Amino acid sequence: MSKKILWRDILQSIRKSKGRFLSIFGLMLLGSFALVGLKVAGPDMQITEANYAKRLNAADLTVVSNYGLDKSDREILNDTKGLKKVEYGYLKDVVVKNTKTSFRLFSAPKSISTYEVKKGRLPQHNDEIALDYQYASDYKVGQTIRFSEKADATGNKVLRRTNFKIVGFVYSGEILSDVNLGQTTAGTGELKGYAVVLPAVFDSDVYMTARMTFTNLANVNPYTDTYQDRLQAHKDKLNQELKSQPTQRLAAIKATAQKLVTKNQRKLDDAQQKLDDAKTKLSAARKQLDAGAAEIKTKQQELDTKVAAANKKLADGAAQLKQAQSQLTTAQQQLTQAKVQLDAGQKTLTSKQQELAAAKQKLQTAKTQLDQAQQQLTSAKQQIATGQATLTSKQRELNQSKQQLIAANQQYTAGIAQLQQGLAAITQQLQTPNLPEAQQAALKQKQAELQAQLQQTQVKYADFKNTTYNPGLQKIAAGQKELTANQQTLQQKQHELQQGQATYNTKLATYQQGQQQYQKGATELAQGEQTLAQKTQLYQENLAKYQAGQKSFQQKQAELAQGKAELATQKANGEQQLATARTTLAQKESEYQQQEQKYQDQAPTARREIAAGQATLTNAKRKIKQLTAPVYSLNSRREMPGGEGYKIYTTVSEIVAALANVFPIFFYFVAALVTFTTMGRFVDEERINSGTLRALGYDNRDVIRKFTFYSFMSSMLGTLAGVILGHTLLPLIIHNAYHSGFTIPEIELHFHLGITLVAFALALLSAVLPAYIAAKSELNASAAELLLPKPPAAGSKILLERITPIWRRMSFTHKVTARNIFRYKKRMLMTIFGVAGAVALLFTGYSVRNSVAGMSETQFGDIIHYNMIVAQNDHLTADQKTDYQNLLHGQAIAQQAPVHYEELTKVAGANHDNQEIKLIVPQTTKHFNDYIDVRARKSHDKITFSNDGVIISERLSTLLNVKVGDTITIKDADNQSRKIKISGITEMYMGHFILMNQSAYQKFFSTKYQTNGNLIILKNGSRNNTETQAAKFMKLSATAGVVQNTTLTNQIATIVKSLSKIMMVLIIVAALLAIVILYNLTNINVSERIRELSTVKVLGFFDNEVTMYIYRETILLTLIGILAGFGIGDVLYRYILAVVPPDDVMFNPALAGLSFLRPVVMIGLITAILGLVVNRKLRNIDMLEALKSVD
Amino acid sequence: MSYIEVKHNYKRYQMGETEILANNDVSFEIEKGELAVILGASGAGKSTVLNILGGMDTNSEGDVIIDGQNIANYNAKQLTEYRRKDIGFVFQFYNLVPNLTAKENVELASEIVEGAQDSAQALKDVGLANRIDNFPAQLSGGEQQRVAIARAVAKNPKILLCDEPTGALDYETGKQVLQIVQDMCRKKGATVIIVTHNAAIAPIGNRVIHLRDARIQRVEINAHPEEIANIEW
Structure with a gap:
């Protein structure tokens, strides 16, 4: 039995009621789309x-x-244990030269956390680099990118080079976000990009990071428990394993750093020495x-x-010469x-x-005559002379003896007189007053000596006179007399002669x-x-002299000339x-x-440089002193620096997922309700048809x-479409x-098969x-009953009619509407529910949108007024x-307030x-x-x-489920537990805050x-400016960090x-x-009441009146549905506010007028269009046609 | 000039390839206060005439002059207004609004026109004084049709159009309803047009218009209409 006709009838019924078929199709589509999609x-x-x-x-x-x-x-x-692989890598945060764009340079990994090459290739040489793909539009492959690196606390730089050639663009497996790459110590404090270079580019004794994968995590979905x-x-x-590392490492690091400091200090000292x-050299020079x-000056003067x-001498010489010449x-x-x-x-x-020669001749004749005479005379003379000579000799002998005696006598007398004279002189000297004693003594001694000498001499003199002198004189007188006789003979002869x-x-x-005369003439001649x-001779001499003078003059003259020449030369x-x-001096100068x-x-x-170096070094020294034990952080993908992307993505x-648990239920509920009604109506409509079929057997x-x-067919096709769209479109x-x-x-x-x-x-x-x-x-019901039209829903009095005052006041049409509404209760409920559901979803959708949309504005417009927190x-x-103070009081800053800032922690949340x-x-x-508007929301x-x-932010209070007066325990920056009492809850949408005054701080901490x-x-x-200013602060060594709102x-x-x-x-x-x-x-309404509508129309109702005759109900029900929808929507909204926001974000629960208005307008518009x-x-x-049919 | 004049009225329907002629050069006149019966077999075009006269449909060609106004030239809105003010309808299937009581059903029509009768009175006139607050479901067919008549006449229309008013009723009830319609004509001077295939009803009309194959076959003037009691079918 093929029942072909039955099937034809079925298909016919679908064809005839396309609207309904499509409705169910659509409802199912939307329901399953939202469900599956979410x-x-x-x-x-x-x-x-x-x-x-x-x-x-x-890396895991x-x-x-x-x-x-x-x-x-x-x-x-x-x-x-359980390690699959570990790989070590370097990284360093730098900024693009002359900008504040910070980049994190990673060393290219071998196998863990590799990069996806989006363009070009990975670096193969030390001068190559692959950049974050988000910079693919700013840079080109082949271009050179320059970075500048800030030295670390000990003055070290890690990069061997800072200029690289871009060879490619990559995406990281670790940093998923373009908008929030995490914090950095470079640039503005916010990381803006990353790049990969070869490990050899880094000059570091230690690795910065270890990436680990584990065997038992290799094939496990990371989103599972x-x-x-x-x-x-x-x-x-x-x-546990790393527990003792911090202390050991600190010691080692301090030692190394100290060595480096020492070395650098030496270098500095050397530099200073050189300087x-x-x-010194310069001043010596x-x-x-x-x-x-x-010296030159002196020499000049000397010269x-x-x-x-010399000139004077020459002049003198010249003068002399002149004189000599004259x-x-x-x-x-x-x-x-x-001459x-x-x-x-x-x-x-x-x-x-x-004349003389003539005189001479005369004389010579005279002379010869004279000579003869002379010879005669001479012989006579000789005879006398001989006699005389004898006499003289004898006389002389006598005189000699006599003289000898007299001389000796005189000698004595003179000696005695001399001595007496000397004595007298000494005596006289002694009488001189004030004679020094020494001299007196000497004089006295001499006086004594002279006295003795005098006496001796007087004795000798007396002796001489007696023995020698007197006898001698007598002998002499006898000889004298003989002589006088001889003398007289001789004198006669003498007379003759x-x-x-x-x-x-x-x-x-x-x-x-x-x-x-001759002689005289001769003499004269x-x-x-x-x-x-x-x-x-004189003449000759003078001539010679003259000539000599002449010569000398000439010589002198020559000499002078020579002197002059010499002087000039010299x-x-x-x-x-x-x-x-x-010249040498000048050159030297x-x-x-x-x-x-x-x-x-x-x-x-x-x-x-030295000062700077010294400052750096001092700084480094201080920093070494301040070094604290290293902190090891083990980070999952979400927790690692730069893992913010993971976090946001997960959120x-x-x-x-959270929405998936709420919305589809609602959708399905509404869709199911409407489908249910629709199908019920369909069965009703087909009543006679069904009866006929039954009657036919x-x-x-x-x-x-x-x-x-x-x-x-309708629901499955709808669901199929919904499932397909849900699997594709929504994701x-x-x-x-x-x-x-x-x-x-x-x-x-x-x-996803399950869903x-x-x-x-x-x-x-x-x-x-x-x-x-x-x-x-x-x-x-029996076939016969089915063949009869289903009695129209009986009219009946409604509750409202019994409240006469109201009922009486209602216009006729409103009465009709009111009665109709209650006549079709199922449809009423369906309409209300359907509209309410849609409105609830719209309301929730808009409210959530509004809540999150205004969040930033409220947070940073109304509540938080500061642009950044700078921590020192x-x-x-x-x-x-x-x-730091200079920057703080600089031009760019409008206002600032000193605070104590600390990052506290508290374990909370689902x-x-x-x-x-x-x-x-x-x-x-x-x-x-x-700075912060501390206010109740x-x-x-x-x-x-x-x-x-203390005052805590609202999200924190809801997260901890605490209220004013409660006490909570939080951990301070040093991991110390602190108990604080809540005195206020302030409006805040992003991040957790705890605010307190000084007294409270000192009390609780x-x-x-x-x-x-x-x-x-x-x-x-x-x-832009906030980033610029943040970068300025980041550059200061005084700044520990900058917290920007961005x-x-x-x-x-x-x-x-x-x-x-x-x-x-969802909207x-x-x-x-x-x-x-x-x-x-x-x-449904129209088709169900088509006769009624036709009647009304025939009765002369205008088109609008006819429409309103039926549509008034819809409008009313829709209004009720909208109100109900707001109620349901509010519940839904609160649920979403509770479930959806991340732990540190509060969606503003405030409802905006627009959230109410929009659904009303939308539903109103839909209603109007459907109208x-x-x-x-x-x-x-x-x-x-309608009037003729039976109903 | 007659109260109602239909002149050379044509109505053509396009059914696929072929053109169907529902009214073919239909011309007739009805005087004011007359009870006219339009008689014809199914498909003779009598409903078309009724629709055109009632302002529910427009003709394709020709004039329809009602009380001096040619409604053939009316647009939809004018037609609605025409229906609203000038026409009272009585349908074969009563077409009462199930959700409204008898009185409200009457009011439904009377509310929208000025100078309407009191709805309770209208119902009293049709012998339903004691069923005023009953819903249609609680009334018999005849009673419902009487409510429908009350609704039709309550607004004092120029013409009362009755489309097979007895079609869904048994013999006795049918006669009762016809009696009321005739009374409306005689006592209140309303112009009534009854459209029927039932030739037995024809004698009660002042004027009987015979339609056949979309044409006027003949128009009889009946100087002495039969009493309702005397007719049988």
Whole structure:
């Protein structure tokens, strides 16, 4: 039995009621789309990420130590149990040169956490680099990128080079986010990108990071509890292993650093020494130069003096020469004169000579005569002479004796007189007054000596007189008498001779006279001759002299000339030497100047460098002193630095999952309700048809099959479409919502069997089952009954009629409407529920959107007014403080407040995550509202600081489920537990805050209050400027960190964007649902009451009146549905607010007017449009046809 | 000039390829206060005439002048207004609104026109004084048709159009209903047009218009209509 006709009838019924078929199709589509889509999108996101991580072999655990990982660390890590592989790597945060764009340079890994090459290739040489793909539009392959690296605390730099050639663009398996790459110490404090270079580029003794994979995590979905538990186990174990490392490492690091400091200190000292040496050398050179200059001056003077002297001498010489010349001239004249005289004298002499020669002859004749006479005389004379001689001899002997005696006598007398004279002199001397004793003594002694000598001499004299003197005198007198007798004889002879002699003498005299005359003439001649000779000689001599003088003069003259020449030469020489010396000096001077200049030029730089070096070193020294034990952090993918992307991604996927638990239920509930009603109506409509079939002998099953098939077809097709769209469209939309913030590949679409089956089962349940039940219950009636039209729902009085005052006041049409509403209770409920459901979804969607959309504005517009928190380092030097203060009071800053800032932690939330809490303790609470508006969310009342309580942010209070007056325990920055009492809860949407005043701080923290940071309001709070200013602060060594609002904003923005888009999808789905529901209901309403409408129309109701006749109910029900929808929506909204937001984010629970208005407008619009559709439909219905049929 | 003048009325339907002529040059006149019966077999075109006269349908060609107004030129809105003010309908299947009481059903029509009768009075006039607050489901067929008549006349229409008013009723009830319709004509001076295939009803009319194959066969003027009591079918 083919029952072909039955099937034809079934198909016919589908064809005839396309609207209904499509309604069920649509309802099922929307329901399953929302269900499957939401349920699938989260897992798809997670699988996509998991596969991405697997493909790049992302590390399960990353170990980072703030001091790097040394050999001892590595030994421990290598020995980790269950380890699949560990790889060590370097990393360093730098900025692109002359910008504040921070990059994290990673060393290229071998196998763990590799990179996905999006363009180009990975670096193969030390000068190559692959950049974060998000910079692919800013840079090109082949371009050079320059970075600048900031030295670390000990002055070290890690990179061997900072210029690289870009060879490719990559995505990291670790950093998934483009918008929030985490914190950095470079640039603005926020990481902006990353890049890969070869490990050889890093110059570091220690590795910065260890990436580990574990055997038992290799094939486990990272979003499962299994993965988390196992990872936690590994973490715990490793933590245990690494427990003693911090202390050991600290000691080692301090030692190394100290060595380095020492070395650097030496270097600095050397530099200083060099500088000093240079200075010394320069000053020595200066001295030398000055000495040289002085010498030159002296030499010059000497030369000048010498030259002057020489010149004078020369002048003198010249004068002398002149004089000599005149003398010579005079002498020459004299000589000439003398010559003339000499010649005259010679002539005179020659005449005299002749005269003399004649005289001589005469004389010679005379002489011969005389000689004869003389001979006679001479013989006579001889005889007398002999006699005389004898007599004389005898006389002489007597005289001699006599004289001898007298002489001896005289000698004695003289000696005695001399002695007496000497005595007298001494005596006289002694009488001299004031004679010194010594002299007196000497004189006295001499006196004594002389006295003795005198006596001796007087004795000798007396003896001489008696013996010698007197006898001698007597003998002499006897001899004298003999002699006198001889003498008289002789005197006679003598007389005779004298007569001969006299004659002779006369003759001789005459001769002699001649002779004398001759002699005189001869003498005169001789004299003349002699004089002449003399004169001639003199002349000759003078001539010679003259000639000598002449010669000497000439010689002198030559000498003078020579002297002059010599002087000139010498002077020239001297000058030249001096000039040379001067040139040398000048050269030396310029050299010196050059050196000096060089020194002057370089010294300040050098000095500055040295000072800077010294400062750095001092700083380093202090830093070494301040070094604390290293902290090892073991991070999962989500926790590692830069893992914010993972966190946001997970949050988004969790939000989707959370929504998946709420929305689809609602959708399905509404869809099922509407489907149920629709099918019931369908069964009703087909009543007679069914009866006919039954009457014709078809059994119940056949009839039921018609309805089940109809509902099955529509719902299954709808569900199928919904499942397909849910598997594809929704994940893609969600991907589209978040992907701009992530580097993760396109979302992978996976088939999820479980949820698909659920969707189909729900479809069966909400469409096929009601159809079956409706048909079944209808078929309980007999065929005959079925053939009769179902009696129209009987009119009856409604409750409202009994409240006469109201009823009376209602217009007729309203009464009709009121009665109609209650006449079709099922449809009423369905309409209300359907509309309420749609409105609830719309309301929730818009409310969530509104709540998250306004979050940033409220948070950073109304509540948080500061642009950043700058935290200072401990132990600052005066310089550092000054720099910091200068910047703090700089131009760019409008206002700032010193605070104590600390990051507290508290384990809270569903995942028992560590919540980061910002503790801000203002120095003064006055004007604190300028920075943070501490206020109650609903009333906007200001909350005042209490001395024995703290103010916590609202999200923290809801997370911990605490209220004012409660006490909570939190951990401070040093991991110390602190109990604090809550005195106020302040409005806050992002991040956790605890605020308190100084007293409360000192009370709860038992620590002296000290400011260590500042809240800063910039004059220009634009994001760009905030980053610029943050970068300025980051550059200071005084700054420990800068907390910008943008970090959280970015992160939230991604979540908000994703959530908004998802909500938009849900809103659209809800709107479509509303359309389908209202269309369907209106359709049912119209078809069910077509006769009534025709009647009304025939009675002359205008088209609008006809439409309103039926549509008024819909409008009313819709209004009720909207109100109900707001109620339900509010519940739904609160649920989402409780479940969806991340632990540190509070969605603003405030409801906006728009959230109410939008659903109303949308539903109103849908209702209105459907009203028009109905209007058109009613205008075109064939009144007469309807009137003729029986109902 | 007559109260109702139908001149050269044509009505054509397009059925696929072929054109069906429902009214073919139909012309007739009805005077004010007359009870006219339009008689014809099924498919003779009498319903078309009724629809055109009732303003529920428009003709393809020709004039339909009612009380001096040519409704053939009316647009949809004017037609609705025409129906609303000038026409009272009585249908074969009563077409009461099930959700409204008898009175409310009457009010449904009277509410929308000015100068309507009191609905309770209208019902009293048709003998349903004691069923005023009953819902249609609680009334018999005749009673329902009487409510329908009350509804039709309550607004004092220019023309009362009755489409097979007895079609769904038994003999006695049918006569009762016809009596009421005739009374409406005679006592209240309403112009009544009854469309029927039942030739037995024809004698009660002042004017009987015979339709056949979409044309007017003949028009009889009946100076002395039969009393309702005297007719039988």
